[in-house]
Amino acid sequence: MEIQFNQLKTAGSSTPLTIDNWQIAPHQSWAVFSTEGDVGSLIGAVLCDTLPFEGTLNKGDGRIVLVSLREQQKLLEQELANDDTDFLDRIDTGTTVHDLIFDMCSDDTLCDTLIAELDLDHLKNSGFRVLSTGETRRLMLARALATQPDYLVLDNPYEGMDVAHRQSLSAYLGKLAETVQMLVVLSREADMPDWVDNVALFSQGELVEVMNKARWDAHPVIAQIAAQSEQQSDEMMALLRRYQHSTPFENPIFALTDGRVEYTEKTIFTGVNWRINKGEHWQIKGPNGAGKSTLLGMIFGDHPQCYSNNIHIFGKQRGSGETVWEIKKHIGMVSSALHLQYRVNCKALDVIISGFHDSIGLYTQPSIQERKIANEWLDILHMRQYANTPFRRLDYGQQRLLLIARAIVKQPTLLILDEPYQGLDFLGRRLMKRTLEMIARENLSQLLYVSHYQDDELESIKNTLTLVFDDRQGCYVAEVTRAAV
Template sequence: MEIKFTTLQAEQSAFTLNIENWIIEDAQPWGVFSTEGDIGSLIADLLSGEFETDTGKVVKTAGSIAQVSLGEQQRLLDQELAKNDTDFMDKIDHGSSVYSLIYQQCEDPALTERLLEELDLIGLKNSGFRMLSTGETRRLMLARALAIKPDFLVLDEPYAGLDVEHRQSLAVYLQTLSKQVQMLVIVSRETEMPEWVEKVALFTQGQLVSQMDKVAWDNHPIIAQIKAQSVEQSDQMIALIQKHHHSSPFNNPIFELTDGRVAYGDQTIFSGVNWRINKGEHWQVKGPNGCGKSTLLGLIFGDHPQCYSNDIQIFGRQRGTGETIWDIKKNIGMVSSALHLQYRVNCSALDVILSGFYDSIGLYQQPTPQEKSIAQEWLGILHMSQFARTTFKQLAYGQQRLLLIARAIVKHPSLLIVDEPYQGLDYLGRRLVKNSLELIARENLSQLLYVSHYHEDSLDSIHNYLTFVAASDGNGYEAVVNCID
């Protein structure tokens, strides 16, 4: 399939894509790297016909195009929520099954079963969509895209949310698939640029600035330049955090879970988890997709329904002894993919950050002048002051994620929970957040609970680990605690 972009300008949400001239030749695999700006969903939507260009044109030869992107994932979630039948059932509706979501794309049982097998979804075929982990959802989205047998496949951050094992198996799978389907792969990690792409397009702030072959990309100096830029921006962010920092008033334990267990019916997620977090400790939670990492963090945050059926102490109180969920949340900052999906209100970018002071999704109280001033400082650090009054849904996914990270940090919580914080961020945004989290941990500005599947995302100041492993009885997972501090 051949695609030609000519003097193109396309605006989606608060972001503009500019391409003067770009030709993707028939059967030619391309990679795309964006140093600054979340362009993946925009390019995918443009090619898939989700919206039209403002000026210029895109000319395509005949053929079908499918996409795997965070934007497409959000649209599927919206569809699933629209048909939520929980209110009319005697149980919670967890959404359409993995099998049905693939089958509805092709109506071919044999192809559906093959995709389930190839993408390690067999064990999840009867699971509801809203029960899936981030990594499991990404594999499902790829299966749905392939089910329509596309001629051209756009993959926006295909490895996002996958654990190490699934990233490795997907890399092999995509290399094989590249011989059968023409692909455009968009990444923000230079290490994830596939070896099999022939050409690389380099974007910055939505502008196509360079096109090169893979050899030239491997020797390009842009990464070193952006690292220096991200350090400067991180220094500004940490200065803002230090400016408004206050000390945690709590003594040990900050959190303690005794013989923790979460199960849904006959399915055990994890059991026998004993975990204590003392004051001043920073922790990383590790484990494969679906092991219960986000579930465990939900027990701490108080938004998981089984947090009251477990033996939990938090901030010096036994959970379930009269405290409100707001008593707990006021001391915790939280950012996660689940929270991002739940943040569906259409308030302004400034109000998103301000909502962190009140632990709300949306802003329903009148903020103080000081809170407004701090939130505006955050917008400046994120280079988003011009979007102060722009609604959350109008912003690109990566911009939304940066706002939610600022929302989590703005009140300087005693405990800062960051679950896959880099999802959807461009290269510069990821470096900025990683550098800032490292400094927060090093200077004990908050206690970190950190989840990332990437070894290169490890923080030097975190020395304590809770790792989920398959339970010895084969029923769910159990936790191995390695506390060095």
């Protein structure tokens, strides 16, 4: 399939897409590397005729399909709209994996093949809303392939996947590239696949250079952008120090005794004993589906089984009469689940301010001080021009930066970061990683941190809780490694 962009510029998005001239020849597979800006969804929307543009785009008549975090978000919203929990004697977990794929092709053989190839067989009867982030990413790819596309646009396909699934997906896509033409959009240099023919480099939504894969391997862009992220993170830390305060709590900050989470069909984990003392930072590890997000949700108070477990948090026994808001005011949270739940369309400024009130959206009049601090955050993030832009109109990466600022702005005792960089461009990820490293080093908040990438590990986090599968018990158990005092 041949695609030709000429003097193309989009309208209607916070980051415009600008392509002066770009030709994709038949049978070529391309990678797009974006240093700043959410170009994956934009390119996909242009190719799929869902975003207006100026200029010309010539393409064949083949079927083009986009797989992105934004498309994943749309599917979740559809699933939530169809939630029948109120009419059932059980919680509606959503359409099953099998049915979501079958609906795209009405072909049992193809459906079963994709389920097997993308390691979804053990999840085929699971509802969409109980899947982990990595499991959902594989499901979205299976749904796209079920339509038997001629051209596939993959926007950061490895985000949210554990190491093993990233490796297996890379091999799978390499084989798929022999029969399906692909454009894969990346913001991590380590994710660049060997099987691409050429690389297009974008910055702030503009195509700045095209090159073959060999030239990309020696390109200096990664080193060039490091200085910019260092300057921004220094500014962010100066802001945090200016409004620094100390936590009033003594040990333990949090303790879970013999923790267990189970559903009707299976147990997720059991026998988890975890104590977080004052000043400790923790990384939580484990494969997709191990229950990392579930465990963090029990701390935050959003998981219903937090009240059926023996939990001690901020000096109180959970379920002893405290309100969820008494707990949440000392916790900042960033997660894919929260991002998907943040469906209100308040202004960008109000998203940050909502962090002071632990709300999704803003429903009270903010103080002058809250507005001042939120505007300072927008300045550091280079987003002041979007202060009054509705949250839903921003790019996915811009939304994620706002949600990170929302979590940090009140300098909570516990800062829960469940795959915080998902959807961020290269610069945004460098900026936030360096900032979080300094927050941990200076103990401005205690970090509970999840990332599947070894490159994302923070030097200041010395304690690890790893969820590993126990064949004897048929579920996950916790291995706790505490730093020597």
